[in-house]
Amino acid sequence: MEVRTRFAPSPTGYMHIGNLRTALYAYLHARKNGGKFILRIEDTDQARLVEDSVKVIYESLRVTGLEHDEGPDMGGPVGPYTQSERRPLYRQYAEQLVKEGRAYRCFCEKAEKQEEPGEPDEGQSIFGYDGRCGRLAEAEIKQKLDSGLPFVIRQKIDKEGSTSFKDFIYGDIVVENKQLDDQILLKRDGFPTYNFANVVDDHLMGITHVMRGCEYISSTPKYILLYRAFGWEIPEHIHLPHILGPDGKKLSKREGSAALSDLLAKGYLPEAILNYIALLGWNPGTEQEFFTKDQLVGAFDIARIGKAPAIFDETKMTWLNAQHVKALSPEKAHELFLKFYPDTVIKGFDAKKLSGYIQGKVEKLGDLPAMTSFLTGFDENYSTELFVNKKNKTTLESCKETLTDLHGLLSGVDAWEFNPLLNGVMGYSAQKPLKLGAVMWPLRIALSGMTVTPTGAIEIAELLGRDEALRRIALAINRL
């Protein structure tokens, strides 16, 4: 049977990284098995519709390359793929259950959820519905209906016994039926709840593997009861452990890494993001950690998904991102860097050359402005203490001497290019004699005013150009 997975986000306005991972796994599983990856929009909450948020979903899938085979934008054999357009279907199936006595109309007042949970009400549970409308007599129902009372449709759950299912990750899950609520299937406004729509749609759309966050694991028995009520085949259920923030709590927008857009803005490569989140809860069974998207497709296996929640560690993602940056072709890297360089760098310097020099050191593209600040934002008041370096045995005095020599030497260089510059400096260090590091250190400090730079002294000198480089060296000599 063809594998069919789906990603079913609700349009909230941003792509949560946990949801993205769910999409990734569903995508990988479908691709790995030559199946179909379907996009379904779950917009059944009319009160929460966010303008343009469907676009965010399309855009997120596009930039990460998680292309779907069927969806609202391209159609497919089991459309429509937007739940708000499937309302008649849900009504039809809900009515069918009512007719069969597996669901009933409930005329009760809306039980507003308290915003502040506070102390749970003593005694009477605020949890669950007592099922009273399920015991209404035929005549009462007719009378309420005739008087135009609004109603919802609730699933009728026999409180005897228990219901179980086998989760692919978590194994057998058994729940006493008395724990199960007569959940609402169809809301007062005629829209289905998630609880109902997901079952109807997953079945109608032929989904073979239901992948979603493990917050649904407790309600899955209710879905199982629904599948049984309809006599539908139960798909494979694959509940995924959560991704947590550094504090071990839910990954929140405050961390600045909960949304895909945040990560992209910081300059993480889409492929690196996929690579990193794939490893949060899954491992290939080998020691490989660097994966392109295609390599993930090849290596992915739902059998190797773990059970424990994972903490999102931006440090490790940064490292992985650096690996992906290194793997880029120089042309591609430069093209991407261009989007992050300040205008002053692009206009004032050989940006292409710069990109080539620093590619191996870029961790995330958002660091580029700070990394290149020494070019345009040279701070002439840098501390002269920077010149003192134990390892290279440089002192303020030695640096002054070296720089004075270098200034004279470099002034005479014919072509201000990497090789002549390097040869000049190397010749000087050999002749002096001084360790190359002892020469390079003061030169680099003088040119950049920084102790750590994204590239070496010669490269910086070349990028700055003769006049500026010599000016900075002269400045350093004066200050020493």
Place this chain on the structure above:
RNA sequence: GCCCCCUUCGUCUAGCGGCCUAGGACAUUGCCCUUUCAAGGCAGAGAUCACGGGUUCGAAUCCCGUAGGGGGCGCCA
């Protein structure tokens, strides 16, 4: 309150009864390289496998309990 789930270095993880003196990666520390600080290479430190009982010749691996954490109990998804 009731129910479900989870628990191996700081973090991501390997491990599915003997290969474990618990392996790898990030981070951290030190060394090396000397066409440069960095990057790269190498090495070290870091986990009484949450805790307590069992089962077994043998347990990180199986069973039970405890604790801690997470999730669910919405006319949200």
